[in-house]
Amino acid sequence: MPEPLLSVENLRTYFSSSRGTVKAVDGVSFTVERGETRAIVGESGCGKSMTALSLLQLVPEPAGYIDSGRILFETRDLLDLTWSQMREIRGREIAMIFQEPMTSLNPVHTVGQQIREAMSVHGKAAGEATDRAIYLLGRVGLEDPAQALRQYPHELSGGMRQRVMIAIALANQPKLLIADEPTTALDVTVQAQILALIRELQAETGMAVLLITHDLGIVAEVADQVSVMYAGQIIESADTRSLFKDPRHPYTKGLFASLPARNRRGQDLATLEGIVPDAAAWPPACRFAPRCPYRWESCDTLRPKLFPPESDRPVRCHLYDPTIPGWPRLEKAGTTAV
Numbered sequence: 001m002p003e004p005l006l007s008v009e010n011l012r013t014y015f016s017s018s019r020g021t022v023k024a025v026d027g028v029s030f031t032v033e034r035g036e037t038r039a040i041v042g043e044s045g046c047g048k049s050m051t052a053l054s055l056l057q058l059v060p061e062p063a064g065y066i067d068s069g070r071i072l073f074e075t076r077d078l079l080d081l082t083w084s085q086m087r088e089i090r091g092r093e094i095a096m097i098f099q100e101p102m103t104s105l106n107p108v109h110t111v112g113q114q115i116r117e118a119m120s121v122h123g124k125a126a127g128e129a130t131d132r133a134i135y136l137l138g139r140v141g142l143e144d145p146a147q148a149l150r151q152y153p154h155e156l157s158g159g160m161r162q163r164v165m166i167a168i169a170l171a172n173q174p175k176l177l178i179a180d181e182p183t184t185a186l187d188v189t190v191q192a193q194i195l196a197l198i199r200e201l202q203a204e205t206g207m208a209v210l211l212i213t214h215d216l217g218i219v220a221e222v223a224d225q226v227s228v229m230y231a232g233q234i235i236e237s238a239d240t241r242s243l244f245k246d247p248r249h250p251y252t253k254g255l256f257a258s259l260p261a262r263n264r265r266g267q268d269l270a271t272l273e274g275i276v277p278d279a280a281a282w283p284p285a286c287r288f289a290p291r292c293p294y295r296w297e298s299c300d301t302l303r304p305k306l307f308p309p310e311s312d313r314p315v316r317c318h319l320y321d322p323t324i325p326g327w328p329r330l331e332k333a334g335t336t337a338v
């Protein structure tokens with residue numbers, strides 16, 4: 001079995017605050033194989049974007065810091081690299097696109113300047129960079145790439161700006177693209193076009209994608225593997241087909257129950273009751289316990305671990321661990337798991 005392109009092990013990203021230590025990412029592990037798409041899905045505030053920023057060591061300082069863990073990218077642990085070694089990796093081997101390109105594009109530089117700069121910092125000559133910029137802008141679907149090179153971000157629509165961001169991200173043919181809610185700000189048609197574009201480019205270049213999203217519809221469309229995050233932890237992982245066929249964690253079940261479905265048209269959507277708990281004061285045992293319809297005494301006293309460990313369908317919930325006092329509860333969870 002070849003080594004994964006990216007292997008994140010027990011990553012902990014914390015923030016110091018007046019209310020104590022905020023454990024935004026708390027022991028997260030996952031892998032991304034070459035060429036595959038892994039989605040990290042969850043509500044806002046669950047730690048998924050902070051996980052992505054941690055990979056590139058872009059955690060907001062000075063309050064935020066990576067406390068521990070390993071981020072193995074090919075053979076290197078990114079946490080061992082110096083700032084300048086990390087700068088070499090960013091944009092060249094691992095690129096990132098964000099939800100709102102206006103915050104990442106420079107408003108006072110033309111599109112052409114920004115794409116060329118992305119390449120020149122990694123050593124590409126000016127003429128070669130211009131040719132590639134025109135190619136990339138055409139490839140991401142801009143009708144007049146030469147004209148787009150001369151335009152400023154504010155002269156483009158939201159969809160065009162996101163295409164430009166993708167062109168910049170692809171400029172140096174990264175091995176891994178981190179896409180943090182890449183289509184959330186776009187209308188449904190443009191959203192579909194951008195997702196199709198990412199898939200096409202991935203098929204062409206063999207690039208792996210780590211997709212951060214709160215949208216299960218997008219996960220179904222593009223992901224091979226899914227990790228569900230809640231309150232700073234991964235609470236369930238599976239291949240996409242298995243997760244959609246048989247979601248196991250009560251939180252994942254709740255997310256699916258809140259999805260619109262054809263056969264539920266005209267009915268109120270189920271919603272997950274409650275909110276993600278305060279990150280400065282996670283519940284002491286199961287972090288989902290205050291919202292969980294299956295909760296029993298052990299859920300408030302024992303911390304659930306991913307179970308079965310080392311499996312391809314681990315779930316962080318006592319319902320799946322027969323050694324927990326008070327088990328079994330599976331009939332009530334309505335599942336055939338374990």
Ligand code: SF4
Pocket residue numbers: 249250251286287288289290292293294295296299304316317318319
């Ligand atoms: Fe619900 Fe208990 Fe499972 Fe937590 S451990 S998700 S409270 S059943």
